[in-house]
Amino acid sequence: MRRADRLFQIVQHLRSGRLLTAAHLADRLEVSQRTIYRDIADLIGSGVPIDGEAGMGYMMRDGYDLPPLMFTHDEITALVAGARLLRAWGGAAMALGAENALDKIETVLPDDARLKARSVHIHALAPRGMDDEMRARIDALEAHAEQQVRLRLAYCDAAGAATMRVIRPLGLWYWGAVWTLVSWCELRSDFRMFRLDRVKTIEVLDSYTPLPGQTLADFFEQEAGCGKLSDLN
Template sequence: MNDHYLKKLDRVTAILTQLQSKSVVRAQDLAEKFDVSIRTIYRDVKTLENAGIPIIGEAGNGYSLMDGYKLPPVMFTKEEVLSFITAEKLMQKFSHQSLGNHYQTAMEKVRSVLRHSDKNLIQNIEKQIDVFNFHTQPGDSLKNVIPIILESIEEKTQLNIEYQTVDSRVTIRIIETVGVFFEFNFWYIMAYCTLRNDFRQFRIDRILKISKTQTPFLQEYGQINDYRKRSNENKVIARLLVDKKIMAHLVNSKRYYGLIQEEETPQGVELTFETEWINDGFPRWVVTFADYATILEPESLRTRLNELLLKMTERHQ
């Protein structure tokens, strides 16, 4: 069997996997994924149909498997099995606890279809991989919050939440959830808030109560990244000139606080940040290495830093 037919066999098998994992698969998407022409995808789909696979659809509309059609368990490569182990370790550390049990049962189903040799591989390797989390996990008051949020997105119905703000005030909000995301060790909701008539981010561990309503969304929403970019418009640009000798101590924290650019100069390292914590979190971080840093902008950051230093001096005199 020559190389051309081996590549076709691999591609046809991969297309079958795509059909198993998605409700509708477009020929154009498959062509881009496998870097071939759309005409080649048409021929590959015809090959599957000739092999007895019941594919519904046609060129231009997308393809899907006939509902109820069952295929034998998928066989995984050794590299794919190893990737499952690594992914499982990451999920154990960084997934929200409301997703943990669901992911665990899903992985048990995946393991159940593995070959005996692959099960032994997992057993031998999984104890050799670990992920050390730099930050402690927040203690959420609700245990099943993300599944409820995702259900509201799928059903396009509003959520009623009782939310505790950063200054410990509790408010009641009706929100329409666009999506959820993980950033700086916390899970967040990006949602349209009917109280503010605008888009807001809500930290999930600050939700005290949550319930679904029967009220449909007032509008259609796009992808979450569209609204994340919009929320970044509220961030402030801050620039620092930092002594090179202290940079090794800022390796992790500088990205946590929104580093977007780093440039070495004869005077030191110029760091540019994009932050929404310009009045509190960011200046308090700068205090920790203020003797090695010069604030280039904004002036309000310099003023706030001086206020903090003055309070510290008065408290410890």
């Protein structure tokens, strides 16, 4: 859990009006009591009216509420449209995450902004081939890129030729019709993009440490400099 999310959750728990110990909060948020003590101190320092002390417990004084989130009409449209696009075109986990995030935002929006969010007329249909298997593959490859795990792919290239590649996944790109995986290809010693619909099998190998010249930032710099996209296998 991100620290910002944890601070928000602490405030939500304390708004119950009950005296809560650091041990209770630590158990609910799955962190150490020391982390809770530090977070409480930071919240108090930022002006949140929390009373109590270590060993006794904490509670929030009456009358405190989180300020409503303020978004422009364009921002609300972008959030709703983005969640709907991910629901249609994304992995199962990221689609659910987008919807849950949108639900959380909607609960703290002012009434007029909530009405705007519900009246956005942008919708999306899942493209052909976006089945449960593809959604699971998107989620898995996103996780492998984040965790920096080397993979061995059984792959068919544009000509239909089978190939086996050991890659270092860097990130996913969506092209409006297909998803591609941006990677450092160990066979070619260069950046390559692999279409997810051409991946036959994925074998998880070991973790890797990004090397200079082989990172996603290096890929973006290379694309900006050459004015074209890296080879699509």
